[in-house]
Amino acid sequence: MKKVETSVLPQTSPGTRRTLTIIRYGVSGSRPKAYLQAGLHADEAPGYPVLQALIEKLDESAEQGAILGEIIVVPAANPIGLAQWRDEMLQGRFDFVNSVNFNRQHHDLIDQLIDTIGSELGESAEENVAAVRRCSAEILANMQPEDEASTLKLLLLSLSHDADIVLDLHCDLEALMHLYIGTPLWPDAEDLAAQMGAEATLLAADSGGTPFDEANSRPWWVLAERFPDQPIPPACMAATVELRGLSDTDQELIDLDSSNLFCFLQRRGLISGTPAPQPTLINPATPLTGVDYVKAFSAGIIVYLKKLGDWIEEGETVARVINPLPEGEDQKLVEVKSRTAGLLFSRNVERFARPGKIIAKIAGPKALSESEGNLLTL
DSSP states (O other), X not given: OEEEXXXXXXXXXXXXXXXXXXEEEEOTTOSSEEEEEEOSSTTOOTHHHHHHHHHHHHHHHHHTTOBOSEEEEESOSOHHHHTOEETTEEOOSBOTTTOOBTTSSOOOOHHHHHHHHGGGOOXXXXXXXXXXXXXXXXXXXXXXXXXXXXXXXXXXXXXXTXXXXXXEEEOOSEEOOEEEEOGGGTTTTHHHHHHHTOSEEEEOSOOSSOOHHHHHHHHHHHHXXXXXXXXXXXXXXXXXXXOSOTTXXXXXXXXHHHHHHHHHHHHTTSBOSOOOOOOOOSSOOEEGGGEEEEEOOSOEEEEESSOTTOEEOTTOEXXXXXXXXXXXXXXXXXXXXXXXXXXXXXXXXXXXXXXXXXXXXXXXXXOSOSSOSSOSOO
16 A cells, blocks of 8 residues: 655745655554654655655555555655755755754654653553553644744654654765664674665764654663663664765765665565575674774865775874865875774765865774764864
8 A cells, every 4th residue: 555645844935835745554553663764855866766766666565455554755854955955055954043953853752751751660661661652642733833944854754753663864975875873773783784884873862963763773772771760772773874975976875785685674674575685794794983083184185095985094094184275284284184093984075175074084993972963073
């Protein structure tokens, strides 16, 4: 069974109206439930064609009666950002109204859940999961968003909060396939990383800023810590899937990624049939606190010495910043070095640097920070 719905967002100016398209497969309320979306950062192109290719596969499965659970797909999760054109460039990462990142400040249910869920918890993990989902739905139903972006975020979370699996498709600038996943979900989520061919899997219990994946998954382990005498499993396996870089929309990659998503859903019991053998995990997961956000310390042109996928040693030069108009000899050529040993998994697509600009990301096994929170880039 397939059903296509349209939700209308509040009018923000006279004569304008934006809508969100929602595609449902299977029977509402059945288990397991998966939620997938693309384009929350509206300028990140790869997720759109990957989900479109997956939708075609799901259509065939639906016609064959092969959908076993419930699958919700939002093929373009940010109609607000899709309208943000400026000087022939689609923006779509920050809300023009208040400059808030569209993948930050999602509705955080934790405090309200802690205040209301205690009397409903018991000795049954299954019943506790149902209670948390029921309470979350009530909290969301009572929210009154004040603007278009808050309404959109509420709508998305209302669709996803009770899912067993939430996959938010994004991409980096120039990058390898990589994932962001909550630490308590590992190693249960290893099959996702292996199936998608992730070369880096970055773990954090609290990355900071309430991104969409953690708005769905983090309440579970926070509640488990708050109520240790009642069994509360991490019932939502949510992940941010970074589909390489902005320009990685070749048909070969689209076919590969959509097939891998389909196999993952099949292996997780949402689609009947026997999936292909699970690939081997490429690299071990590493802490998000171990990522070195390599920064330039001078203005100029970035000349990379290392390629994506290279292993970088601590103190090794990753790039040089060349200033064509230096104010001194020490500014003519400045080497940018790594603070850690790890995998170079992301580079900046722009080749102009300014002091403080992040030009590369290296995933290392050792934490560079003792605390979590504020671990994501803008």
